[in-house]
Amino acid sequence: MRMPVSMLEICKLPPAVRNHFENKGADFGKAVFTLRTDFGRDSVYKDVYILLCEDILYVLEGSQVVTDRNGGGFDETAFNSYEIEKLEEPRAELYISSGVIVAKYAGNEVPLFNYSFTYKHDANVFCDLFNEYKKDKKIDEEKVKKERSDEKICPKCKMRYPDPERKICPKCMDKISLVKRLGVFFKRYKLYMVLMFLTFVLTAVMSVIVPYVINVIGYDEVLAPEGKYFGMIGMMLTVIIVVRLINMGVSMVNGIISSKVSARVVYDLKKTIFGAIQRLSLSFFTNRQTGGLMTQVNNDATTIYWFFCDGFPYLVTNILQISIILVLMLFMDPMLTLYTFISIPLFIVTYRIVFKMFGKLWSRSYSRHRSFNSLISDVLSGMRVVKAFSREGDEVGRFERRNVAAADAGLKINVTANKLFPLIGLLLRVGTYVVWAVAGWDIISGRGNMTYGKLLQFIAYMSMIYGPLDFLADVSNWWAACLNSLHRLFEISDAKPEVVEKENPVNLDTVAGEVEFKNVVFSYEENRIVIDDISFKVPAGTTLGIVGHTGAGKSTLANLLTRLYDPVKGAITIDGVDLKDLSFETLRNNIAIVSQETYLFRGSIMDNIRYARPDASYEEVINAAKIASAHDYIVKYPDGYNTMIGRGFKELSGGERQRVSIARAVLKNPSILILDEATAAMDTQTERSIQNALNSLTRDRTTIIIAHRLSTLKDADNLIVIENGKMPESGTPKELLMQKGVYYKLYKMQAEALKTIGIEE
Amino acid sequence: MKDKSFNPLAKKEMVTKMSSNELIEKPTVNGSDSEENRSFTDLVKIQYFDKDNSKFYIGETGFVNLKAFMPPVQKDDLDENVSEEPVWQEIGRVYFHRAFPFELPEQFISVQEREGKEYGIIKDITNLDDESAANVRAALARKYYTPTITKIHSLKERFGYSYWSVDTDKGKMNFTLQDTFRSIAKVSDVRLVVTDIDGNRYYILDAEALDPSSYKKIELYL
Numbered sequence: 001m002r003m004p005v006s007m008l009e010i011c012k013l014p015p016a017v018r019n020h021f022e023n024k025g026a027d028f029g030k031a032v033f034t035l036r037t038d039f040g041r042d043s044v045y046k047d048v049y050i051l052l053c054e055d056i057l058y059v060l061e062g063s064q065v066v067t068d069r070n071g072g073g074f075d076e077t078a079f080n081s082y083e084i085e086k087l088e089e090p091r092a093e094l095y096i097s098s099g100v101i102v103a104k105y106a107g108n109e110v111p112l113f114n115y116s117f118t119y120k121h122d123a124n125v126f127c128d129l130f131n132e133y134k135k136d137k138k139i140d141e142e143k144v145k146k147e148r149s150d151e152k153i154c155p156k157c158k159m160r161y162p163d164p165e166r167k168i169c170p171k172c173m174d175k176i177s178l179v180k181r182l183g184v185f186f187k188r189y190k191l192y193m194v195l196m197f198l199t200f201v202l203t204a205v206m207s208v209i210v211p212y213v214i215n216v217i218g219y220d221e222v223l224a225p226e227g228k229y230f231g232m233i234g235m236m237l238t239v240i241i242v243v244r245l246i247n248m249g250v251s252m253v254n255g256i257i258s259s260k261v262s263a264r265v266v267y268d269l270k271k272t273i274f275g276a277i278q279r280l281s282l283s284f285f286t287n288r289q290t291g292g293l294m295t296q297v298n299n300d301a302t303t304i305y306w307f308f309c310d311g312f313p314y315l316v317t318n319i320l321q322i323s324i325i326l327v328l329m330l331f332m333d334p335m336l337t338l339y340t341f342i343s344i345p346l347f348i349v350t351y352r353i354v355f356k357m358f359g360k361l362w363s364r365s366y367s368r369h370r371s372f373n374s375l376i377s378d379v380l381s382g383m384r385v386v387k388a389f390s391r392e393g394d395e396v397g398r399f400e401r402r403n404v405a406a407a408d409a410g411l412k413i414n415v416t417a418n419k420l421f422p423l424i425g426l427l428l429r430v431g432t433y434v435v436w437a438v439a440g441w442d443i444i445s446g447r448g449n450m451t452y453g454k455l456l457q458f459i460a461y462m463s464m465i466y467g468p469l470d471f472l473a474d475v476s477n478w479w480a481a482c483l484n485s486l487h488r489l490f491e492i493s494d495a496k497p498e499v500v501e502k503e504n505p506v507n508l509d510t511v512a513g514e515v516e517f518k519n520v521v522f523s524y525e526e527n528r529i530v531i532d533d534i535s536f537k538v539p540a541g542t543t544l545g546i547v548g549h550t551g552a553g554k555s556t557l558a559n560l561l562t563r564l565y566d567p568v569k570g571a572i573t574i575d576g577v578d579l580k581d582l583s584f585e586t587l588r589n590n591i592a593i594v595s596q597e598t599y600l601f602r603g604s605i606m607d608n609i610r611y612a613r614p615d616a617s618y619e620e621v622i623n624a625a626k627i628a629s630a631h632d633y634i635v636k637y638p639d640g641y642n643t644m645i646g647r648g649f650k651e652l653s654g655g656e657r658q659r660v661s662i663a664r665a666v667l668k669n670p671s672i673l674i675l676d677e678a679t680a681a682m683d684t685q686t687e688r689s690i691q692n693a694l695n696s697l698t699r700d701r702t703t704i705i706i707a708h709r710l711s712t713l714k715d716a717d718n719l720i721v722i723e724n725g726k727m728p729e730s731g732t733p734k735e736l737l738m739q740k741g742v743y744y745k746l747y748k749m750q751a752e753a754l755k756t757i758g759i760e761e
Numbered sequence: 762m763k764d765k766s767f768n769p770l771a772k773k774e775m776v777t778k779m780s781s782n783e784l785i786e787k788p789t790v791n792g793s794d795s796e797e798n799r800s801f802t803d804l805v806k807i808q809y810f811d812k813d814n815s816k817f818y819i820g821e822t823g824f825v826n827l828k829a830f831m832p833p834v835q836k837d838d839l840d841e842n843v844s845e846e847p848v849w850q851e852i853g854r855v856y857f858h859r860a861f862p863f864e865l866p867e868q869f870i871s872v873q874e875r876e877g878k879e880y881g882i883i884k885d886i887t888n889l890d891d892e893s894a895a896n897v898r899a900a901l902a903r904k905y906y907t908p909t910i911t912k913i914h915s916l917k918e919r920f921g922y923s924y925w926s927v928d929t930d931k932g933k934m935n936f937t938l939q940d941t942f943r944s945i946a947k948v949s950d951v952r953l954v955v956t957d958i959d960g961n962r963y964y965i966l967d968a969e970a971l972d973p974s975s976y977k978k979i980e981l982y983l
Contacts, residue, residue, distance in 0.1 A: 043906045045931060095904040097962040109854065110822040117960040162922055162939055162958050170920040171937075363981050367942075487920035724876055 008139060010125060011036035016074040017049050021058060024079060030054035032133060035126050037115035039098050040077065047074075048113055050126065052133065057082045059113050082112070084134065090127045092120075092527035099123060099527065118160070120526050163495070170487065178486050182304075185265045192261045199254035200313065204320035206247035208328065211460035213239055219453030254313060262309035266301050269489060273297050276493040297492065300485035307482040315475055318468035325461045332458060333450070336435055340462050343430035344469065350427060354420055355477060361416060365409035372402040428466050435462060499566050505583035511590040511671040512540040512575050513702030515561065520570035522560060530556050531567070532725040538718070540575075543703040545716030545733075547743060552722045554706045555596065558676045561704070562593055574672070592670035594678035598661040602646030605634055608660055609641075612668035620667060627693040628662035629686055654681035662690065666697060673698065676706045687712065710750050719743065808832075808881030810872060810889070814847075815881075817893035820854065825900045827852040827872065827880065834880065852880060857900050863948055866905075870897065908934060909964045910955070913975040922958075929963065936961065945982050953979075 035050040040061045047062035063075035090103040101112045115123045154169035221227035222236050329337040379395050442450040515538040522531040530553045538544045546554045563579050572579045600608050625631040637643040679687040721729040721742050729741045736743035814830040830849045860869035870883040886894045908929035915926045923941040936957040938944040946954045953965040
């Protein structure tokens, strides 16, 4: 195109829009970047184009009709331009499903442009680009390369990719590629696969031979006086039995092989997926509902297993069988074969309709049962509240309604099934009656070369065709379910972890524990900044206290330091090395965190404490527990450190759990210890005693303590105050008190609270 | 179950049945008039805005500003109280949030500053003067802008994603849902909120009032 090289097109401008901008006086020689959103400031979906030209920002709103990407007209509905000089601090304001970019223009806040959530990322890109341009007067092209919105759209259906990183459009994805990917898993078992296929062929051939032996040879050659083998019943029986036995043997071998292969493939699949899940960053789990992620994986794997263990072998044998039989039947009597299939098209159509109907009935019943079950578990786990507010009667009513709904859905399925299935069966067998009639008439009147044995053979083949047909009509749905499962699994294994270890990471043998945050910016969700430009330094071996309101972003700092997430901007260093360059091993070995939400695994207390270091000695475990004030209560349990905890076993109280997790962190003996409201669930006395023990532990260790109870922080060397993601104050406790800022007020409030009950700090 | 143990009196005044399925506790609008119970509604002082003590006007740059007669607004709640005496003051730009967006879109509108601290509540927009009411309504309409689905042309499920093509009150739209079951929230017996993969929301006001072919398409997910 004729665009100047320097212009960044996050979205390509249609020619009409470009002309329009030029008519408005925009100089494309000076263009820096272009962008598009889909929402006007009058709350109407429309094309909105944004163009930044050196020192002017243009916002052009189009007509309601979305402009043709390749040409067509463009009607302006609104046009605004802003001088970059006066424009600063663009930020996103979020509504319910749209947002607006607001900026300061000559000191006043003005709305620049609106966007629907579809363009929330582009809106964010705008803020970044604008700030970068304003600062440096240029934009690093490499950084925005992947932001081009045109590349996030499936070229075929023009819908956005669900996951822009993955560039797979489920709508347009062909099933073949999925199967090919699964094929990779099967490749390892090539030999088995060949064997399996051989057995398939054998099974199919065998099952075709039996009717031939019984009917044609049996009736026409053995039983008929003029037959070749008249009277040799013994031989015939032997042949039949041998054939049957071989058939049985082959199917046994086949069954064993196919279950073996599918089990292994599914095992491999699950292993891959579980590996992927462990590798994934925390953000993957926050974006998706994790509850049941593993169950989903398991279910999906099972679906695939059964399909390949049960469905696939049947499919292959059935197709083989049908083709062989079809050839034989055509060979025997083409006309009769035609009659056989007389009702098949109708059968398939009916079957599909009925199946769809049943699919709906089933999912209705499923969802009703689900809501019924969820009510039960909800009420049972909330029994205390139900009783406390004496709502038993209402709950019974709710139960009754859902119970009836679920039962109704089940009943409907059974009634419909009983009505429809016999009818369908009848439809399938219409062909049989036609064949009987036609062939019977032929035999009686001696027309053609039809014999009694031949007819029986034909009939036997027919019945062998109907079974597989029944199955084939069914298998496509099974196959679809299997593909869905496959896709879901691959989606997980394809997801890219956002936090990745660098290729040649730095390994530190000893970590002194100096921590520094440099202009760190972070947001969990696009456009919602949680940490806004925070910088601080924790010299090795000192204790830093972080104070702030609930939800101010304190725990996020801990998440960033443990690299559960990476900062959006800025850097975090340990001993001067950027976290992103540090190996995961160094990081995890040297940082321990005790967080608000303690998670203890099902197992003994011993296992839980030793989770941090499985090789720790008994003495070390006891020491750690002692420091955490956990030892005393643990030994009181009949099973001591071997007490099993977790669901179904002993339930520890909040404070007890926290103490176990502190012991776990202590046992790890880290260079950097983070206590994130670690003592919040304990009474003041227990907290004191833990603190006294911890004091000796934290003396020469970098410790970061997050708390809202200021007494927890009394021994901190330095404090920082976090408010709404920003850091308004930092310094030693004394300095902060002198500043008379937020900390001073908090301190006074808590001190006053204590004074009112007669305690003074 | 033990029907005897449950106390009909408590039930009568605590809860109003909102739907046959879910029970939503509804705040009593005139909470102080129940004589038999000690009231708690006067324990917290809530600043309510009406036409006598507030004026919501459009500022220079198009945002809604507030001028109100109320106790001086403090920068943060840690400051010592200066005075409780109400005065007329310019609050500046304010943000609106519906407390009950579905049932009471025009009542109990929280008026907040940017960081989320509440200045007060508009109990009912109709209590404001006409101009203020119009401005608040416009701001709310902008914020709660959500297309309402009126007809579903097609709904195709592909590999766990569902592709929708619908008519809305704002025109024809196409969108994608990830995990269809969980993306459709039932907020009452008939009302649905559909959230697409980008976080855009769409309403279906009454699922059962949709035309039969549209209803059939979503029936499975309800």
